[in-house]
Amino acid sequence: AQTVTQSQPEMSVQEAETVTLSCTYDTSESDYYLFWYKQPPSRQMILVIRQEAYKQQNATENRFSVNFQKAAKSFSLKISDSQLGDAAMYFCAYRGRVNYGGSQGNLIFGKGTKLSVKP
Amino acid sequence: DTGVSQDPRHKITKRGQNVTFRCDPISEHNRLYWYRQTLGQGPEFLTYFQNEAQLEKSRLLSDRFSAERPKGSFSTLEIQRTEQGDSAMYLCASSPPGSYNSPLHFGNGTRLTVT
Numbered sequence: 307a308q309t310v311t312q313s314q315p316e317m318s319v320q321e322a323e324t325v326t327l328s329c330t331y332d333t334s335e336s337d338y339y340l341f342w343y344k345q346p347p348s349r350q351m352i353l354v355i356r357q358e359a360y361k362q363q364n365a366t367e368n369r370f371s372v373n374f375q376k377a378a379k380s381f382s383l384k385i386s387d388s389q390l391g392d393a394a395m396y397f398c399a400y401r402g403r404v405n406y407g408g409s410q411g412n413l414i415f416g417k418g419t420k421l422s423v424k425p
Numbered sequence: 426d427t428g429v430s431q432d433p434r435h436k437i438t439k440r441g442q443n444v445t446f447r448c449d450p451i452s453e454h455n456r457l458y459w460y461r462q463t464l465g466q467g468p469e470f471l472t473y474f475q476n477e478a479q480l481e482k483s484r485l486l487s488d489r490f491s492a493e494r495p496k497g498s499f500s501t502l503e504i505q506r507t508e509q510g511d512s513a514m515y516l517c518a519s520s521p522p523g524s525y526n527s528p529l530h531f532g533n534g535t536r537l538t539v540t
Binding site for chain 1: 481
């Protein structure tokens, strides 16, 4: 079974600095999707960035970028120029490809990393 | 796009009572998901609908849990004979037809407390 591990329960960053959140996963599949979701306190979870495993190029969305290391099964999130609004729980998630037998609904989440941003 | 709506936001119930939650997905989204999130954990998948068909259920979904999406629009999640272990945030999400790369759009969740 696939698993997602986030080894940093909490992280802290100074405003305007850069922080990297770690995520590793375990799978025997060769094609899949990886996601980072953000869950602010008492607010809904929103997508930050996504990566398709067959794409070698790392995804980038404005200040957010990933370091996808397929062989190492690592998918870290880098937040540049951190802002106070970045403070939230961040969840790494995995989804297998449906036509390769992956579950259609089973987005597998890690336990999350709580990010604090200091002014 | 009014987002995914969940009702109620909070529910406190006594052990043994039945509760029902409602989820209204984004209107053009045909896929609907239910997740459960306990404190300090990431969301755990419960069940998935494509239109009105319930295509997948997690082993977490015991016999006391039932979900429906009768007309392929809103969905309900019912928990019968609630137990203290059912206390959690219940999240609903939806996604549009097409690629499974499409992100899930989550609602604000229903927080259930069983006393």
